[in-house]
Amino acid sequence: MATKTLTSPVIRQPSRAALRAFVRRNRRALSALAVFIILLVIFTLANPRVFTNPITYRAIFLNLPITLFVVVPLVFVVASGEIDLSFPATVGISSWAFAVALQSGWNSFAAVIPALLIGVLVGLVVGTLVTYVGLSSLVATLGMNFLLRGIINIGTEGIGIQFPQIRQEPLWHMFAGRIEGFPFINNFPVHMLWGLLFVLIGWVLFNRHRFGVHVQLVGDNPDSATEMGINVKWVKIGAFVFVGVGAALAGVLSVLVNQTWWPTTGDGLLLPSLAAVFVGGTPTWGGIGTVVGSSIGVFIIQFIETGIIGAGLTGYFTQFFNGLVIIVSLIGHRFNGPRYR
Amino acid sequence: MSIPLIEFKNITKSFGSVNALTNVSFHINEHEIVGLIGDNGAGKSTLIKILAGVHAPSSGEIWLRGRRIEGGWNVAKAHAAGIETVYQDRALAVQHTIASNIFMGREITSPLGLIRVRKQYEEAERLMREIGFTSRVFTPDSVIATLSGGERQGVAIARALYFEAELIVLDEPTTALSLIETQKVYNFMLAAKEKGSSVLFISHNIYHAYDIADRFVIIDRGTVVMQADKSEIASAEQLVQHMKDFARAGHHA
Numbered sequence: 001m002a003t004k005t006l007t008s009p010v011i012r013q014p015s016r017a018a019l020r021a022f023v024r025r026n027r028r029a030l031s032a033l034a035v036f037i038i039l040l041v042i043f044t045l046a047n048p049r050v051f052t053n054p055i056t057y058r059a060i061f062l063n064l065p066i067t068l069f070v071v072v073p074l075v076f077v078v079a080s081g082e083i084d085l086s087f088p089a090t091v092g093i094s095s096w097a098f099a100v101a102l103q104s105g106w107n108s109f110a111a112v113i114p115a116l117l118i119g120v121l122v123g124l125v126v127g128t129l130v131t132y133v134g135l136s137s138l139v140a141t142l143g144m145n146f147l148l149r150g151i152i153n154i155g156t157e158g159i160g161i162q163f164p165q166i167r168q169e170p171l172w173h174m175f176a177g178r179i180e181g182f183p184f185i186n187n188f189p190v191h192m193l194w195g196l197l198f199v200l201i202g203w204v205l206f207n208r209h210r211f212g213v214h215v216q217l218v219g220d221n222p223d224s225a226t227e228m229g230i231n232v233k234w235v236k237i238g239a240f241v242f243v244g245v246g247a248a249l250a251g252v253l254s255v256l257v258n259q260t261w262w263p264t265t266g267d268g269l270l271l272p273s274l275a276a277v278f279v280g281g282t283p284t285w286g287g288i289g290t291v292v293g294s295s296i297g298v299f300i301i302q303f304i305e306t307g308i309i310g311a312g313l314t315g316y317f318t319q320f321f322n323g324l325v326i327i328v329s330l331i332g333h334r335f336n337g338p339r340y341r
Numbered sequence: 342m343s344i345p346l347i348e349f350k351n352i353t354k355s356f357g358s359v360n361a362l363t364n365v366s367f368h369i370n371e372h373e374i375v376g377l378i379g380d381n382g383a384g385k386s387t388l389i390k391i392l393a394g395v396h397a398p399s400s401g402e403i404w405l406r407g408r409r410i411e412g413g414w415n416v417a418k419a420h421a422a423g424i425e426t427v428y429q430d431r432a433l434a435v436q437h438t439i440a441s442n443i444f445m446g447r448e449i450t451s452p453l454g455l456i457r458v459r460k461q462y463e464e465a466e467r468l469m470r471e472i473g474f475t476s477r478v479f480t481p482d483s484v485i486a487t488l489s490g491g492e493r494q495g496v497a498i499a500r501a502l503y504f505e506a507e508l509i510v511l512d513e514p515t516t517a518l519s520l521i522e523t524q525k526v527y528n529f530m531l532a533a534k535e536k537g538s539s540v541l542f543i544s545h546n547i548y549h550a551y552d553i554a555d556r557f558v559i560i561d562r563g564t565v566v567m568q569a570d571k572s573e574i575a576s577a578e579q580l581v582q583h584m585k586d587f588a589r590a591g592h593h594a
């Protein structure tokens with residue numbers, strides 16, 4: 001008797017009520033999806049030839065996954081009530097370690113390890129500064145971004161490292177290769193699949209794992225979380241470490257995709273990644289977030305650039321439309337759901 | 342006399358230069374309702390947070406069932422000892438559901454740390470039915486921000502209930518509530534005592550406190566100034582008089 005009535009409404013009746021519950025729970029991600037679809041329709045109408053051509057999508061998917069690897073963990077940091085502006089330099093410095101190891105003849109898989117270690121270390125340092133030292137994450141990570149990029153500049157004096165042979169590495173084939181005969185898009189970039197897998201893992205971690213749920217509770221009400229025995233500081237540090245790991249993976253991927261490590265690697269990620277997080281529906285005030293929505297945000301931001309060129313406008317319009325979409329999306333999210341705090 | 346459930350011996354707590362508690366000693370027996378009374382800023386919430394493991398005392402001893410707590414005191418230990426606390430304000434994560442608030446910090450998980458969402462939903466639902474949340478349109482998936490103050494307090498109390506506390510601690514549980522809802526909370530406290538738990542609660546309404554407590558602890562500017570059984574106090578008016586006397590004595594001292 002006790003558990004009969006409400007246990008599995010979703011399974012028993014895939015009815016309107018269940019659908020409504022699904023929409024209510026996922027309305028931020030769904031509204032990001034709506035924005036993306038509308039954009040895609042507009043671009044396709046503006047230039048059918050470009051947007052029905054698989055090559056267009058392949059070109060976009062070559063770089064898009066790099067952003068996914070930083071955006072997914074950023075959702076955790078933002079949901080925990082903090083912000084991280086240091087990830088571009090973390091991408092740079094961890095991929096520098098990868099590049100140097102590769103250059104000194106390390107096995108390409110082994111060369112990923114120092115990159116990951118540096119990512120974790122940066123996350124630990126930033127997290128500790130924010131929690132135990134009590135610095136504002138906005139300012140501390142801004143400083144850290146300059147600091148790490150400065151170390152790269154001092155260490156390299158602006159000289160990059162090229163890897164013309166990298167396509168012979170098994171690591172390249174596994175993580176940045178192409179899939180021949182992929183449906184619709186021949187020579188599909190395999191890292192797009194890794195990026196999507198990362199989103200899936202991020203979704204499980206955020207919504208179904210104790211860590212992600214604690215991240216959200218800590219961001220919603222740190223006092224209450226403390227009172228219920230959640231270690232607020234370590235949960236936040238965990239979120240920053242996750243960003244470090246994501247940034248390291250993004251950095252490694254960037255070197256593989258571009259066959260080059262530049263001292264500026266990662267720099268260009270700052271604004272598009274943050275825009276993707278918020279356009280996708282993760283709010284600025286903490287406590288909640290959407291991994292799927294913000295990942296769709298990455299698609300929105302990445303498609304805008306291609307779409308504008310494809311629509312016959314010059315690159316000068318990109319920033320204008322980026323700004324327009326960001327603001328319209330935020331207005332959409334605002335009216336789509338109440339703000340509780 | 343039997344061994345107390347929990348006992349504070351000479352507990353002192355200071356926040357920097359502020360002495361919130363000075364040499365506080367008191368105890369709670371099994372199976373009793375204790376009313377903790379004192380003026381604003383007297384140190385009641387601080388005392389409760391020490392009890393709950395949120396703050397560690399600056400000095401002094403905590404004894405559980407005749408055993409001294411060694412090696413630090415924290416929320417996990419307090420939970421393990423069966424101490425559940427309902428806090429004064431903002432005790433819930435408002436953007437989250439009833440179910441995730443009930444299980445906050447103690448989620449039901451698989452060995453990998455994955456949350457058993459269905460199980461938590463069912464348990465929360467059973468609990469809500471037990472404490473009479475059923476007449477409402479709420480489900481365990483309802484978001485806290487859509488609940489009234491009294492309903493939120495109900496969730497906070499349900500959380501304490503779920504973990505079958507030996508001692509339930511409530512910090513001004515009725516401040517935001519209507520008369521009827523206040524009565525519900527008191528009935529719940531009496532029911533918890535019937536089931537064998539002890540209750541410590543703070544109330545600014547001495548008349549209410551007098552009605553349901555078995556014993557009173559009066560605290561004034563960080564020290565316990567009086568502990569008395571109900572039998573030693575003739576009426577709520579006398580309790581009020583005691584409080585005024587202590588306050589005046591303090592001012593002259």
Ligand SMILES: Nc1ncnc2c1ncn2[C@@H]1O[C@H](COP(=O)(O)OP(=O)(O)OP(=O)(O)O)[C@@H](O)[C@H]1O
Binds near residue numbers: 359383
């Ligand atoms: N975290 C803290 N940091 C510094 N001082 C604190 C802290 N918590 C409490 N205090 C101080 O300790 C004293 C006791 O506060 P406490 O909250 O325990 O009072 P209270 O009896 O619960 O009052 P009220 O009835 O208003 O809730 C106050 O002077 C308060 O300012």
Ligand SMILES: [Mg+2]
Binds near residue numbers: 386387429512
């Ligand atoms: Mg208080």
